[in-house]
Amino acid sequence: MESELGGDPGARGAMGKATSRRTVLKAGAWSAPVIALAVASPAAAASTAASIELVSGPFEGVDVGDPIPLVFSVTGVADGVTATGTILTGDTVVEWQDGGTIAFAAVADGMLFFPATVLSHGTFQVEIAVGGAKELFTITVSAG
Incomplete structure (x- = not known):
């Protein structure tokens, strides 16, 4: 058949x-x-859209050589995810604590912490990328 x-x-x-x-x-x-x-x-x-918000600052009354904490609130990203912080402009104003213009940090309790050192007073831009989100922040450091 x-x-x-x-x-x-x-x-x-x-x-x-x-x-x-x-x-x-x-x-x-x-x-x-x-x-x-x-x-x-x-x-x-x-x-789920990730979002990034700068929660530290303003950076007024800061002396050259002082450390400043760049702290960001992150939503929509799990703890432990690695973020990249890149100083795009103003690399004569600040540098990451390790001396470079690119730094990495892990999300912890919905926060990112990027320690920087003040090299001079002025304005710089930093880009933070994490969990598919990328945000550009313009930050000013001024003397007291």
């Missing part, structure tokens, strides 16, 4: 009957939305 799937005797259902093309197409039509939903779910789960 030939099946409707091109004569393949192995193309039989659980009851030993031939599986028709119509049955195969019906199963495919029902499985397509399930597969599409399974593929779309991880993206939807990861769609």
Whole structure:
């Protein structure tokens, strides 16, 4: 007995009957939305927007050589995720405590801490990137 799937005797259902093309197409039509939903779910789960806010400052009455803590509040990012802080302009105003213009910090209790050292008074820009979010902050350091 030939099946409707091109004569393949192995193309039989659980009851030993031939599986028709119509049955195969019906199963495919029902499985397509399930597969599409399974593929779309991880993206939807990861769609929580991360946000970053500077919570330290203003930096007034600061002397050259003083440390200043750049502290940021982070939402939508799990503790332990690593953030990057990059001094984009004003690298003569501050530097990260390790002496460079790029630093890394881990989110802890929804906060990021980047210690910097004042090199002179003025304005600088720092970019913080974490959890898919990237924010640019303009910060001024002034003498007292």
